[in-house]
Amino acid sequence: MNVTVLDRKPDRGAQSHLGFIDCDVHPYVKGPNDFDPFLSKRWLEHKQTIGGRTRQGLAKTSMYPRMSPGVGMRMDSWPKTGGHPGSDLPMMQEQLLDLFDVAYGLLAPLVGGAGGERNVEFGAAMATAVNEWQLAHWCDPDPRLLGAIQVNVEHTEAAIAEIEKRAGDRRFAQVNIPPRGLEPLGRRRYWPILEACAANGFPVSLHLGGTGGHASTGGGWPSFYHEEHPSYVQTMQTLVTSLVCEGVFERIPNLKIVLVEGGFAWLPALCWRLDKHWKRLRAEVPHLKRSPSEYVHDHIWVTTQPIEEPERPQDMLSILEWIGPDRVMFSTDYPHWDQDDPRYAFKIPLPDDWKRKIYRDNARALYNLD
Amino acid sequence: MAHSQGDHGGRDCLAGAIDCDIHPAVPSTRVLLPYLDDYWREHILRRGLERENLETSSYPANAPINCRPDWRLPSGPPGSSLAALQSHLLDRLRPSFAICNVIHGAQVMLSEDLSAALCRAINNWIRAEWLDQDPRLRASIVVPPHSAELAAEEIERCAPDRRFVQVLLLAMTELPLGRRQNWPIYRAAEAHGLPIGIHAGSSFRHPPSALGWPSYYLEDYVSQSQGFAAALNSLVSEGVFVKFPALKVVLIESGVTWLPASLWRLDKTWRGVRSEVPWLEQLPTETVRKHVRLTLQPFDAPPTEKQLQTLLEQLGSDRMLLFSSDYPHWHFDGDDALPAGLPADLVRKICVDNPLETYPRLKETMR
Amino acid sequence: MNRHVVAKVEDIQPGTRKIVTVKGREIGIFRVGDDFYGLINRCPHQGAPLCRGEIVSRLVAPSPGDYRLTRPGEMIRCPWHCWEFDIRTGQSLCDPNSVQARAFDVAVEPGRALVEGPFVAESVPVTVEETYVVVTL
Numbered sequence: 001m002n003v004t005v006l007d008r009k010p011d012r013g014a015q016s017h018l019g020f021i022d023c024d025v026h027p028y029v030k031g032p033n034d035f036d037p038f039l040s041k042r043w044l045e046h047k048q049t050i051g052g053r054t055r056q057g058l059a060k061t062s063m064y065p066r067m068s069p070g071v072g073m074r075m076d077s078w079p080k081t082g083g084h085p086g087s088d089l090p091m092m093q094e095q096l097l098d099l100f101d102v103a104y105g106l107l108a109p110l111v112g113g114a115g116g117e118r119n120v121e122f123g124a125a126m127a128t129a130v131n132e133w134q135l136a137h138w139c140d141p142d143p144r145l146l147g148a149i150q151v152n153v154e155h156t157e158a159a160i161a162e163i164e165k166r167a168g169d170r171r172f173a174q175v176n177i178p179p180r181g182l183e184p185l186g187r188r189r190y191w192p193i194l195e196a197c198a199a200n201g202f203p204v205s206l207h208l209g210g211t212g213g214h215a216s217t218g219g220g221w222p223s224f225y226h227e228e229h230p231s232y233v234q235t236m237q238t239l240v241t242s243l244v245c246e247g248v249f250e251r252i253p254n255l256k257i258v259l260v261e262g263g264f265a266w267l268p269a270l271c272w273r274l275d276k277h278w279k280r281l282r283a284e285v286p287h288l289k290r291s292p293s294e295y296v297h298d299h300i301w302v303t304t305q306p307i308e309e310p311e312r313p314q315d316m317l318s319i320l321e322w323i324g325p326d327r328v329m330f331s332t333d334y335p336h337w338d339q340d341d342p343r344y345a346f347k348i349p350l351p352d353d354w355k356r357k358i359y360r361d362n363a364r365a366l367y368n369l370d
Numbered sequence: 371m372a373h374s375q376g377d378h379g380g381r382d383c384l385a386g387a388i389d390c391d392i393h394p395a396v397p398s399t400r401v402l403l404p405y406l407d408d409y410w411r412e413h414i415l416r417r418g419l420e421r422e423n424l425e426t427s428s429y430p431a432n433a434p435i436n437c438r439p440d441w442r443l444p445s446g447p448p449g450s451s452l453a454a455l456q457s458h459l460l461d462r463l464r465p466s467f468a469i470c471n472v473i474h475g476a477q478v479m480l481s482e483d484l485s486a487a488l489c490r491a492i493n494n495w496i497r498a499e500w501l502d503q504d505p506r507l508r509a510s511i512v513v514p515p516h517s518a519e520l521a522a523e524e525i526e527r528c529a530p531d532r533r534f535v536q537v538l539l540l541a542m543t544e545l546p547l548g549r550r551q552n553w554p555i556y557r558a559a560e561a562h563g564l565p566i567g568i569h570a571g572s573s574f575r576h577p578p579s580a581l582g583w584p585s586y587y588l589e590d591y592v593s594q595s596q597g598f599a600a601a602l603n604s605l606v607s608e609g610v611f612v613k614f615p616a617l618k619v620v621l622i623e624s625g626v627t628w629l630p631a632s633l634w635r636l637d638k639t640w641r642g643v644r645s646e647v648p649w650l651e652q653l654p655t656e657t658v659r660k661h662v663r664l665t666l667q668p669f670d671a672p673p674t675e676k677q678l679q680t681l682l683e684q685l686g687s688d689r690m691l692l693f694s695s696d697y698p699h700w701h702f703d704g705d706d707a708l709p710a711g712l713p714a715d716l717v718r719k720i721c722v723d724n725p726l727e728t729y730p731r732l733k734e735t736m737r
Numbered sequence: 738m739n740r741h742v743v744a745k746v747e748d749i750q751p752g753t754r755k756i757v758t759v760k761g762r763e764i765g766i767f768r769v770g771d772d773f774y775g776l777i778n779r780c781p782h783q784g785a786p787l788c789r790g791e792i793v794s795r796l797v798a799p800s801p802g803d804y805r806l807t808r809p810g811e812m813i814r815c816p817w818h819c820w821e822f823d824i825r826t827g828q829s830l831c832d833p834n835s836v837q838a839r840a841f842d843v844a845v846e847p848g849r850a851l852v853e854g855p856f857v858a859e860s861v862p863v864t865v866e867e868t869y870v871v872v873t874l
Binding site for chain 2: 067179180181182183184185186187212214215216217218219220221222223224225226227229230231233234235237238239241242245246263265266268269270272273274276277278280281283284285306308309310311312315318319322337338
């Protein structure tokens with residue numbers, strides 16, 4: 001890395017960051033009861049007795065403790081009024097939305113546990129509650145914030161009903177599914193849900209996370225967050241592999257997938273690998289009519305954070321060129337510790353047209369925003 | 371710099387090369403019987419295990435990728451004939467050495483003791499029926515990967531035969547490879563100057579990824595490179611190269627081109643999370659360049675030569691790549707064992723210098 | 738270059754810091770024991786308010802599992818990406834040769850010496866009886 005003393009000002013094109021679309025913003029709850037008004041009596045009782053149940057050893061927090069409090073929050077994002085980072089709209093406005101005059105912020109709620117809940121009826125109820133909560137606490141008070149529809153993919157009917165219920169509601173931009181589930185997302189059992197997303201005009205955002213109960217790597221559970229953090233990349237790679245190889249994009253030609261918080265520099269090499277070995281093994285997957293890389297380019301968008309910082313900064317330009325600057329969208333991941341600042345995330349100036357696409361136009365087109 | 375296929379892709383420039391990955395196959399479990407000790411021979415016969423084919427599910431023999439059409443045998447699994455290996459590869463491309471990596475069910479058995487017994491038999495068999503029969507052959511020591519203690523014993527037993535040049539592990543087993551429980555393997559390997567070869571494959575104690583079980587072999591195969599990335603993260607993060615500073619690791623059949631982006635991510639994480647693993651005092655990339663090597667085939671090449679050049683620059687070291695044919699797996703046709711577009715000076719390093727540096731035992735018997 | 742009086746010595750207790758503004762630049766003044774150091778309040782990585790991070794020790798391990806806490810209170814950890822910097826020099830742990838936070842000369846001066854001038858008092862009234870922290874910039 002060639003960073004030395006940063007006494008620098010944002011580069012000359014800094015103005016183009018203003019008005020950017022942030023493809024990954026995390027709202028948190030103020031307290032444990034925030035969802036209660038949106039739960040029926042039956043599920044409220046369940047929540048207060050049994051509570052959420054996932055597929056890991058710790059009930060309430062991550063198996064991989066982060067290096068800063070609050071499961072890895074930016075240290076300057078704790079509201080002075082108390083509560084968790086990301087729980088205070090005025091602070092989010094001050095540190096993100098107003099500071100950069102963000103045009104739209106795409107919410108990615110990592111709260112409520114709907115996606116990974118083992119009791120799928122409760123999961124479906126929590127999904128609905130989190131969706132209502134997003135509207136009441138975030139999207140309605142600040143219309144720049146766009147919701148992500150939560151579903152539990154193990155409850156097909158409820159998931160489809162939830163998606164259909166939100167269809168046409170412009171306050172929701174997409175459907176959010178945690179990548180680490182029981183089975184790879186490309187498998188047939190999930191097609192009806194993916195079809196519902198596409199049919200109702202929602203891209204599917206796959207934000208890193210989920211507790212499917214499988215080890216983070218094919219070789220077992222790593223010891224350290226130092227390994228878990230990079231293993232998210234491997235999860236994204238397998239996700240792309242599954243969606244492509246299962247023929248999801250043949251089956252659902254208008255499906256749009258957004259990979260969130262997985263970085264992106266790995267995508268070209270994965271495409272080369274998929275293409276190469278598909279040529280040899282294509283008889284196994286006759287449902288694929290085109291090369292894997294073509295499906296990837298037509299159907300998959302990536303968000304930038306946590307942005308790779310290549311040893312040679314100019315390699316970032318190669319990576320963007322190889323992926324195609326029309327498929328990359330900027331994201332901050334506010335208020336997480338590894339969030340990116342739109343002014344300094346790229347360590348090398350981007351051509352102006354790439355910048356416009358990555359900071360604004362790609363997301364505007366994908367989500368049909370003004 | 372010569373870049374065209376004709377300059378170096380074919381037979382002439384491979385003469386004298388060191389092929390760091392070929393796959394002799396155990397033709398049937400029955401052939402191992404003479405190489406088992408009395409106890410385990412009777413054990414296996416009582417259970418009728420000699421009648422079972424212990425092919426691993428990571429490498430279904432009839433999948434097109436796992437044997438080149440013109441390298442298939444009239445009978446027996448691909449790679450199971452020494453005469454065929456000689457005519458297909460050794461006499462044709464004329465490598466000076468070829469390193470035998472046997473992939474076999476012995477490595478995935480749940481009983482540590484049965485696994486170890488079968489591994490011992492395989493090592494005895496490869497020595498008698500391959501190494502003794504062709505002076506160009508060398509081999510990796512096959513060990514029970516789920517028992518570090520028995521694996522270390524097997525390393526001790528085989529290491530005095532200098533034709534064993536490496537210890538073979540699979541990318542995905544029960545525990546991430548860097549875990550301390552595995553360290554007896556690395557201690558023994560380092561003591562004997564043996565690199566650890568990590569081969570694609572899984573004992574499937576876990577699904578291939580955190581997403582669960584995929585449907586297709588294509589997905590499994592592609593996901594191997596994620597398995598390698600995770601294994602490498604584990605070795606680096608657990609401090610294996612701090613603890614065993616002389617250890618070298620060879621990633622065999624990993625695909626290669628995933629590495630630079632993976633290292634950028636590792637470096638990025640380390641900058642912020644360093645204090646969790648405080649024994650790491652330098653960037654993971656530096657550690658990897660020093661300790662890790664990769665065999666060439668399959669080489670997941672980018673579509674253009676310009677991209678290939680960029681990628682080689684991103685690797686940032688001309689000492690990391692080792693020539694391999696991956697015989698009998700099907701990654702190239704004819705004699706084009708080298709990916710197109712490699713600069714000629716790099717080819718020389720890949721074919722000869724780097725393997726000799728990685729496998730010091732090879733130098734002892736160089737003609 | 739001017740000398741800027743930024744605080745009274747007793748305003749910054751050992752193990753604490755004060756963030757001051759000199760010539761429009763935010764500078765974190767750190768007190769380690771009785772020594773004072775100044776770092777720019779801006780992480781060289783992505784511009785975070787570096788000096789608002791946690792004051793931490795240097796955690797090291799000569800070999801895996803051999804954990805040792807050294808130099809307590811001598812490192813500042815960026816509030817965003819957790820990069821660690823040596824408070825005394827601004828040198829980063831993650832890339833000591835090329836990543837560095839800008840450090841400033843900080844001295845302790847008796848008010849008696851200061852009143853002779855020249856100095857710039859950054860909203861700190863100076864009297865002969867007190868001792869002051871002075872940044873040269």
